Amino acid sequence: MPSSSSILSSGAAVALFAQAALAYTQVNVPAPFMTKNIDPIVFPGSFDKSHLHSFFGADGVTASTNKSSELENSCTNADNPNDLSIYWVPTFLYTKDGGKSYEPVPMFRFSAYYNLGETPAEVPFPQDLKMVAGKAEGTKPADMPAEAKIEWVCEGMKNPPPPDKNGFPSKTCDTHVQTLLYFPQCVNEATLETAYKDRAHGTPNWCPQGMKSMPQLRFSIRYDLRKALPNGWDGVAPFKQACGDNIYCSHGDFINGWTPTAAKNMVATTSDKYHFAPVDGDRGKAGDKQTCKQRDADPSHGTADYAESVKLMGKRSVEAVGWESRSRFLKI
Template sequence: MFSTYYENIDKAEIPYPQDFFAIAGNATARNQSDVNESTTGLTWWCENGPEDRQNRNRALMPRVTCSGNIQVILRFPDCVQTSNIKNYAYAAANGGRCPSGMKRVPQLRFSVRYNVRSLIPKGWSGTPPLKLACGEVGEGYCFHGDFINGWFDDAQENLLKATSRNQWMRVDGARGQGKAGTTCGPKDRDPTKGTSDYLKSVEMMDMH
């Protein structure tokens, strides 16, 4: 299950610029030192326990059988230079403030839950028999994500009204009410182009 949350909205100075995109995480990470947890927050754990993060690198998958879902979170950059939207950063890397010349935007958090109980009914102890396309068995270091701004301006303005840190709200806009959920039907506009090869996809998506 994939969920997105927008955090620190009370600190945001502007909504996301149109055409803004950002990448979080490191697709080539192979150890904890390759993961900047202080900014990305990249962490794997068992959603309903047991808790084992004190005994392992936090960006590794759990070393014990999860009673519920395996969950991972990833936070995205929350500072952007409006004159060059390809230039973005984390406020957390700058003492909680955006670098000079940048504006603060809401911070996007990916929260992904994997239900593997039916796949691994006997569970595991130690390295789990799970593998990300970008990593090795049992690792989670290379988990990463892409964000491409698809917000309409009026809805973004409503998003910025959620100024309480603990407030949860659906976002309404001229094109629909948040409680209605997704009403669009995504479709690949060019299905003949693309690749299922991970390394090739990284090469094709070279945006930096």
């Protein structure tokens, strides 16, 4: 049996959940504030090893960001002033010239959902928490972690087209191209190690021994191709991700930047998947408009150009993460 410190008592849980409406919460971002070839989790400090990423949230992020405190004085384009987290994904790209050049797909909206998961959240996101969902080196369906539940679909389309050979929708979407992925929801508060829940762990919270349940983070990203590709497509979609030609390298990254008060308040909002509840905190209420202007915290380093990022990665050899990439990115 787990110790009394490993899960909330029923009385404590009731008292905590009573502090706010029992629901999920959501943070929306209208567009990435930066596109850049950095990855502070996988390639800290590097400007020639990472593929291009699109960044959402707190603009204090640099190639070396490692702690929540480094994001505290950021300007965020999230619609909750208490969320100074940084979120990023490989840049989604499209071509209009048969693959000779690629540009970032226009964004409709990035949404970060925080909800129940399989069991109630027991603890807030710890400060300095870093997480990755998906597998950046994936090249085939078997490489996609099942727990991440990665999807690429035509949002809300009644008769959606089948996927093409790369996993993208094979015909023009009526509305948006949407991608979804889920993050781990178990954490060891001492080591910040994370894991997905699984009944097989044999614990009340479905987490590995020594871990506690935290809110479930899910990315939902909607892209709008109606102006970029007014004639649509039929067959192999003219898309790729900066990490590869198909959906199998899909992944997302997260460094926690929620203020401690707001993170604690969030726990009470995640007990129900179906009703929205705002998360307020020391910096204001959810939905408060931001007045700051975002900027790149390190404009002298890195590139936002896809072709240039490919050239830089073509010179690298990265054995530390389990794969070689000298030849993988040479084809633009």
